Amino acid sequence: MSNWVKLCSLQEAPAPGKVAEAEVEGVAVCLANVGGELSALDNWCPHRRGPLGQGWIERDCVVCPWHSWTFHVKTGEAEFPANERVETFPLRVEGEDVMIDIE
Ligand code: FES
Incomplete structure (x- = not known):
């Protein structure tokens, strides 16, 4: 099953090299832009629930x-410390909309 929802518009998405917080249907998301490519991760750090979307x-x-x-923006795997990870969400751009699958 999947549940694709609009997270934000492309205009609202962070610029390359930036992150932002967004929320849809009660799900808090860290939206990251690396080299013009967007990725969506759980906004809450598994350490003490720091807001990843306020990071860099x-x-x-x-x-x-x-x-x-x-955390790697695509896989959610931690580079530091080892053996930690954060959830990621499938993301696609449809026209001017940034869509994620929150299933
Ligand atoms: S809350 Fe401690 S590293 Fe994120």
Whole structure:
């Protein structure tokens, strides 16, 4: 099953090298832009629920603003520390809409 919903418009999406917070149907999302490509991750860091969407991009990772845990934007796998991960959401752009699957 899938449940594709509109997260935001392309205009509202972060610029390359930036992250932003967004919310849809009660799901808080970290929207990341690496090199012009968007990715969606769970906004809440698995460490102490820091807001990843208020963090920053380093290479192809998002860094948590609270204690710098670092997650790959595509896989959600942590570069630091090892063996941690954050959920990711499938994302696609339809026209001017950024869509994610929150199933
Ligand atoms: S809450 Fe994210 S690193 Fe601690």
